[in-house]
Amino acid sequence: REKIIEIIGLRTSFFTDEGEIPAVDNVDFHIHEGEILGVVGESGCGKSVTSLSIMGLVPKPPGKVVGGEILLNGQNLVKLPEKKMRQIRGNEVAMIFQEPMTSLNPLFTIGHQLIEGIKIHTKLDKKKSREKAIEIMKRVGLPRTEELLDEYPHQLSGGMRQRVMIAMAMACNPKVLIADEPTTALDVTIQSQILKLMKQLNEEMNTAIMLITHDLGVVAQICERVVVMYAGKIVEEGEVQAIFKNPKHPYTEGLIKSVPDIRTKTERLYSIPGNVPKPGSIKQGCRFAERCEYAFDRCFVENPELYPVDDNGHRVRCFLHTGEEETKHAGAFTTS
Ligand code: SF4
Numbered sequence: 094r095e096k097i098i099e100i101i102g103l104r105t106s107f108f109t110d111e112g113e114i115p116a117v118d119n120v121d122f123h124i125h126e127g128e129i130l131g132v133v134g135e136s137g138c139g140k141s142v143t144s145l146s147i148m149g150l151v152p153k154p155p156g157k158v159v160g161g162e163i164l165l166n167g168q169n170l171v172k173l174p175e176k177k178m179r180q181i182r183g184n185e186v187a188m189i190f191q192e193p194m195t196s197l198n199p200l201f202t203i204g205h206q207l208i209e210g211i212k213i214h215t216k217l218d219k220k221k222s223r224e225k226a227i228e229i230m231k232r233v234g235l236p237r238t239e240e241l242l243d244e245y246p247h248q249l250s251g252g253m254r255q256r257v258m259i260a261m262a263m264a265c266n267p268k269v270l271i272a273d274e275p276t277t278a279l280d281v282t283i284q285s286q287i288l289k290l291m292k293q294l295n296e297e298m299n300t301a302i303m304l305i306t307h308d309l310g311v312v313a314q315i316c317e318r319v320v321v322m323y324a325g326k327i328v329e330e331g332e333v334q335a336i337f338k339n340p341k342h343p344y345t346e347g348l349i350k351s352v353p354d355i356r357t358k359t360e361r362l363y364s365i366p367g368n369v370p371k372p373g374s375i376k377q378g379c380r381f382a383e384r385c386e387y388a389f390d391r392c393f394v395e396n397p398e399l400y401p402v403d404d405n406g407h408r409v410r411c412f413l414h415t416g417e418e419e420t421k422h423a424g425a426f427t428t429s
């Protein structure tokens with residue numbers, strides 16, 4: 094499969110009184126055509142800044158993409174003037190967020206916002222845009238579409254509002270949909286309905302999806318591959334099944350342990366102790382070392398690279414998996 098998005102050496106920083114804060118620090122990954130890629134990590138890991146970088150929406154100042162390339166079908170978005178970027182946003186790459194209320198205007202009806210959006214992006218006339226709006230509303234499972242067009246955002250439930258946002262995003266048939274915590278504000282039942290909807294649209298329209306979440310349980314439901322981020326860097330990447338069965342990075346292990354079990358309805362039992370370090374605060378060594386139960390001497394002085402685990406693109410940034418014999422022996426723990 095072709096790569097629809099390829100990110101090479103992306104660095105996005107914020108310039109503050111304390112100096113340059115690298116929020117995204119040399120990140121490489123790609124999304125295949127029609128694929129659903131999960132991007133996972135705690136808040137502050139750089140996942141949202143990565144998506145804003147792709148959209149050309151990093152607030153500047155203080156933010157700035159300071160290095161790397163973002164290729165959409167081979168075209169480098171980092172170099173594009175804002176005017177060109179505006180054509181790409183919405184048409185080729187669309188985005189939805191956690192709280193649709195922030196993206197919907199409370200003063201206008203659903204119909205006004207949906208139809209205006211379609212008119213701007215497709216250049217259809219008002220009547221055709223309205224027909225298109227109704228068609229896409231049905232497609233995303235919204236009921237009584239005619240009436241809904243005249244209602245205001247606050248009259249809708251959270252789940253319905255997110256369906257409206259998805260309808261707006263999908264109306265222009267984008268090649269890529271970036272969804273940043275799209276189900277975090279919703280209860281579990283609605284959450285899985287929205288995830289199913291995204292999967293369905295992905296299959297019907299072949300839209301590639303970058304699904305950003307702090308919850309590996311969400312990834313398990315619809316993603317094929319996953320990228321795990323920590324403190325601005327990718328720490329593990331691979332196929333979802335492989336990573337769930339055989340996580341290599343201690344951080345990923347912790348994330349898996351903290352997924353609540355939906356079948357047994359158990360609450361989240363585990364959370365990784367400690368916090369993500371402030372970007373830029375760790376100058377030396379593995380960024381996870383302070384929280385890692387396996388940390389040994391080398392972890393505090395050297396930066397681990399992304400080491401390949403297998404031939405299927407599974408990679409991990411951890412000295413326990415360098416493939417070098419001496420590292421295994423130097424480890425502070427032994428596996429039985
Ligand atoms: Fe833990 Fe060391 Fe691996 Fe970092 S490199 S995750 S500190 S074992």
Ligand code: MG
Pocket residue numbers: 136137140141273
């Ligand atoms: Mg975020």
